[in-house]
Amino acid sequence: MSKIQSLSRTAAGALCASLLLMACGGGSNTTGSTTGNDTTAVAKSDTVFIAKMQFKPATLTVHAGDEVVFMNNDVVAHDATALPDSAWTSGKLDPGQSWKLVADKSTDYFCSIHQVMKGHLEVQP
Numbered sequence: 001m002s003k004i005q006s007l008s009r010t011a012a013g014a015l016c017a018s019l020l021l022m023a024c025g026g027g028s029n030t031t032g033s034t035t036g037n038d039t040t041a042v043a044k045s046d047t048v049f050i051a052k053m054q055f056k057p058a059t060l061t062v063h064a065g066d067e068v069v070f071m072n073n074d075v076v077a078h079d080a081t082a083l084p085d086s087a088w089t090s091g092k093l094d095p096g097q098s099w100k101l102v103a104d105k106s107t108d109y110f111c112s113i114h115q116v117m118k119g120h121l122e123v124q125p
């Protein structure tokens, strides 16, 4: 069992490495011919993991329009709810569930189920 796992991990690592190489190759081929600002318009996706009664990272910095995924990796249900006015909420996320938010403006947030759990989303223009 452990042998199979380490084999597949190696395969995944090799795949990642070759993808990285391809990405690098593509980038260097096109750098001279495309306008330099293209990448700033591409929305990214970042993830806040929920585990052991904490949001990780506790402060996440993104750009407006980026996607923020809240992923519950804990063994109990949580949510993510904007403070102080509940401008948005994930609703209850059971273990293994996730929820996506498109970042709009900076805000504190918390878990309304466990109100000591707090996080901050820093949104840059």
Ligand SMILES: [Cu+2]
Pocket (backbone or CB within 6 Å): 053, 077, 078, 079, 111, 112, 113, 114, 117
């Ligand atoms: Cu919670």
